Amino acid sequence: MHQPQRYIAHFDLDSFFVSVEVIKNPALQHLPVLVGGSNARGVVAACSYAARKFGIHSAMPMKRALQLCPQAIVLPGSYKEYSRFSNRVTEIIALAAPAFQKASIDEFYIDLTGMDAFFNPLQWTIDLRQQIITATGLPISFGLATTKLIAKIATDEAKPNGYLFVQPGKEKDFLASLPVQKIPGVGKHTLPVLQQMGIHFIEDILQFTPQHLEQKLGKWGQTLYHIATGSYDSPLETAREAKSISTEQTFAANTTDKAFLEQKLVQMTEKVAYELRQDAQFTGCLAVKIRYADFTTTAKQTTIPLTFCDDELIPVAKQLFQQLHQPNLPVRLLGVRLSALSLHGQAPDLFNQTHTKANLYKAIDAVKNKYGTFALQKGRSL
Incomplete structure (x- = not known):
């Protein structure tokens, strides 16, 4: 096949x-x-x-x-600004890419496998890069190749603010003349050993058998050999690495003011829900934490149908708060956490059932992205 x-x-x-x-x-x-x-x-x-x-x-x-x-x-x-810019880039890539991995706040992998049957992968990537630059003003370099590792090395070669395409079948030729320290992971411990062996460029690695390299460097030696041939590959990790999104606030003075605490609870729930939507996630579990003046800490969580909507999360948060809160005890800290995060699950049903609501939150978040997360807030959080 x-x-x-x-x-x-x-x-x-x-x-x-x-x-x-x-x-x-x-x-x-x-x-x-x-x-x-x-x-x-x-x-x-x-x-x-x-x-x-x-x-x-x-x-x-x-x-x-x-x-x-x-x-x-x-x-x-x-x-906070770095997070806002990163989330904006993530949003643009998520809307355009068939599959992607956010490797860090400023680094992304996009899988275009098989898409050459429909469009030119290089031109598509150039166009996406320009779209991000136009929307954010950020300079971007990219590498396009047949593996994650070679794409990353190509990006480093393309900097600053450029791009490089390593065509299929040219991987070994591209790597050959590069210094061996261009390989991610070859640092101050590995480099002296390689140099002692007479390995200064990536092509020099192929003078040795995988077995000999393994004797010198352990399993990393075998990996280096496969990298030098251009055949080393690894899959995209498209699942969200973070297991939860949370926020908490320690108050300047301990308080028994229930109205104040509920106001802060609404603000925090809005905040984590906004972060959830920025990462295109849904939550299936919400928790509230209260720490009192004597540092006694209580927390309670409950499972919920998958959602990203403030108006569905806030009543749950308030209900948990009511169950936990002891009115006569001064509160030192309040927190909200979303967990059981999902990219998929019931997402299609959610959007079909609440299409208007989804569009509303999209519009709200667009204002927040432009003017700051506190540009729009619910009246009860003010």
Whole structure:
């Protein structure tokens, strides 16, 4: 039976944290910018390409980075903004891609296997990249290849803000002349061993048998051999890695004000429901947590029909709160958690039964995406 041609695209939001900061403040363009902790123990979470010219890289101690580039601009990071931009990119990819994996906040794999029967995979990926750039302003590099690993390496070769297509059958040729440290996982422990063996480029790996490499490096040696041949592959992990979405708030002062607590409960439920929809998820379980002034903590959860709707989650949260709350005890902390998350389940039925409601939430979330998560709130949460 004829096997469909495998195509995997790897998208990387270039220097993501810095790029978001530049969008917020265009004057930072082309300047050495560092995102991360500025105290003595701080590290560089991300740096601009201008900063990299000074030898700075992510995970470097901030103190050392500022020694290399004293004029660098240090920013603490806008992590809510990073999440918002990442969720927007996820939404665009989810609407367009037949299957995808969100590997991290700024990295995505898209499976286009067999789709060459309907369209040109390279042009489709170019068009999707441009759609994301137009919608978000973020620079994006991508690699397109027949495996996840080669697509990722191709992306690194395409940076900054470019793309590279490794055509089927050209995988081994593409890898051959690249330094061996281009392989993800070849770092400070593996690299000296390979160099001692005379392995400096990926093609050098093939001078040795898989068995000999395994003797030197264990099972990783066998994997390296298959990588060098261009045949190593791994499936997309399309299931959501996170098992739950939660939020909690510790109050500045302990309180017995039930109206205040219910207001906060509604706000938190709206927040986690919004995050749920941003990830195109449904929840089948809701939990409420209360911590009192003496640090006694109680929690209660219940299963529910799959939903992503505030108006279906809020009454459940309030019911659990009523069952847990002891009116005379001051509350220190309140929390809401959604679990039993699903990409599928009863989703089609849900959309068929509540098509108008789904469109309403889509419109609400569009406003929140543009103006912030608190741009629209239910009256009872104010």
